[in-house]
Amino acid sequence: MKLVTTSEMREVDRTAIERYGIPGPVLMENAGRGAAEAILTTKPELTYGQKVAIFSGPGNNGGDGFVIARWLAERGVLVAVYLLTSPEKLKGDALTNYKIITHLNIPVIAVSSDQEWARYQDKAASENVLFIDAIFGTGLKGEVRGVMATVINWLNGLKKPVWSVDIPSGLDADTGQPLGTAVRADFTITFGLPKIGQIVSPGPEFTGSLKIIDIGIPAKAVEENKIRRELLGQDICPGWILPRPPDSHKGTYGHVLVIAGSPGKTGAAILTCLGALRSGAGLVTSGLPKSLNPIFETKVTEAMSEPLPETIDGTLSTAAYDRIMELIENKEVLAIGPGLSLHPETQSLIRRLVVEADIPMVIDADAVRAIKGYLHILKESINIRILTPHPGEMGRLVGKKTWEIQKNRLSIAEALSKEYGVYTVLKGASTLIAAPNGETAVNSTGGPALASAGMGDVLTGMIAGFLAQGYNPFRAACLGVFCHGLAGDRLSGQKKTSGILATEVAQAVPGILATLRTPRDSTHGQSDNHHL
Incomplete structure (x- = not known):
């Protein structure tokens, strides 16, 4: 399986959108729905009215969180979204999906400071059985600060399961190093292809169990970008083993x-x-x-x-x-x-x-x-x-x-x-x-x-x-x-x-x-x- 950097994944996405005509909203929908299905496959009991908290940031990773919220709610999960930015800062596909969940009356709590978060954290910890991290995606480069850092550290202190969307928030997708602080997830659902930072040390310590979701990117979009890094696994190495003919010595x-x-x-x-x-x-x-x-x-x-x-x-x-x-x-x-x-x-x-x-x-x-x-x-x-x-x-x-x-x-x-x-x-x-x-x-x-x-x-x-x-x-x-x-x-x-x-x-x-x-x-x- 190919292993990608942030820039390589961005180019694969761009190829899928511009060359093969797959709209960005479709990719986001596939990502969010695939993530929700992966979560429910692992935790089917969530559909019996259990509570889940989703933490969304200002970018497309937050948009993926909104889609996940919608699909989980459709299956009977009691979802609350904590938006760690002002709604006015959302744009593009993330904004579109934010509007959808508000129309569906899925609770969204906007939190923009440590003081605001302090009012919610105890209740969030006690009420929810699972927490979904959709704060930052693979494009993060600077050190995590402010309320995002506070929430990440809070998530790391919980004794309940945490799932990350695409990559644990705060983890450098190219090096596997935490950018100040990073979520230590139990599971990470990544989209399309695994990222280098999820595989090279110390990335696996933060990634937990990695699940790779097909979001509909054509294989040709990957091939055309000539990605030269591979993740050695059971999908590759068996095909490399040479036969040993019966007349050999x-x-x-x-x-x-x-x-x-x-x-x-x-x-x-x-x-x-x-x-x-x-x-x-x-x-x-x-x-x-x-x-x-x-x-x-x-x-x-x-x-x-x-x-x-x-x-x-x-x-x-x-x-x-x-x-x-x-x-x-x-x-x-x-x-x-x-x-x-x-x-x-x-x-x-x-x-x-x-x-x-x-x-x-x-x-x-x-x-x-x-x-x-x-x-x-x-x-x-x-x-x-x-x-x-x-x-x-x-x-x-x-x-x-x-x-x-x-x-x-x-x-x-x-x-x-x-x-x-x-x-x-x-x-x-x-x-x-x-x-x-x-x-x-x-x-x-x-x-x-x-x-x-x-x-x-x-x-x-x-x-x-x-x-x-x-x-x-x-x-x-x-x-x-x-x-x-x-x-x-x-x-x-x-x-x-x-x-x-x-x-x-x-x-x-x-x-x-x-x-x-x-x-x-x-x-x-x-x-x-x-x-x-």
Whole structure:
């Protein structure tokens, strides 16, 4: 599903209205009616004369609230509208729908100051069973002030359900950041397409459960606007899974070389290899410091290993370079970084490989740290590079604090990919995948159950495994992130909200792929295009 900014949604609306002749009032009617139906589907008991308060602002979001009020009233709900502006300030479609509900004698209480609101708040809290936020829409840019801020903070203090219309009032639709204050909704009903700010952190904390309502915008209106961001979900990723023909063999699905591990971190190499194997790679070889090889071989039966020259501290030395270059000659992808250490000699080796290894490369953990201060080498690289930093690593890469990264995750990831020609997987809540051509995806799976050691190593291996099988870099990264998160979600669904191990996530991946694989995989036909 496409994921839009405020300006992109505005252009889609404009295209629907001007090019395809769908009037604005029709879109507002569809939005309000769809929202009312969504509310009543979830809360059918409202139709038995229960009371609902709707808070409407001065713009079209307030107009949507008026339409919702009318449809709820038609179904027997006792509705009161609190208009947080003067009626004289309403215009356009919002004004039209305001006039309709006044003609229908739906109660409208105009509230323009904190003092006026103080007269109503106790009664509103005690009488109503549900509250609908239609104060501000996606166009809000400045900080929320005045009676609107007061009402938003009051709503957040209630112990009753709050539904937001299109977006929680006060939430930046492009960044997911609150503009001073924002409604913390239990449910948000959004129109047409999901907004970036509802998906990227911390937006989901305010959005609650997201319901997307079709308001009649033609698919062509979306297509013509060439929106390049996707929300990774069950509507997209299953169609990307390639079939595995009955006459295939291990060589069909590629060979991954993993360069990982150092004393005390042999597990990083093991987990990366497991991720590659469980995602479907045909062959995996681990190159690691020679002193660690006996440990590795007792832990991973299915992966091959290559003992490499090491420093006096047991980390990979620059003397390993020539052998690694030989090893990559018959491999499809190199995964590098997990547990490699910050030893200066090892870091120097990593930087040389990043530039000179003519093979697609997934760069994680200590390999990401190795290019801090050396970002220019990414432009010198001679093949595909996928970076998988967490917010702290991203901050060190681009010279920003972690909180600055978290506040502008999308723009920073996209800028890094565009400037250096790399694919960026910015990990965290709603992991982002950015491509150098401007394509971006935001993941919808995963959660706090994945917050434990080794999860990133498994993800690195999975992305490398998908690359080895012939997926293009963007889809390989997207599928790795999506399936990794979904595996965590499935395990969480088994009442394991914490204590999930990275090995368990890796073990769950084949089952995830089995559920996502399309029906065509059961046929004897070949894929139309193996390199998607």
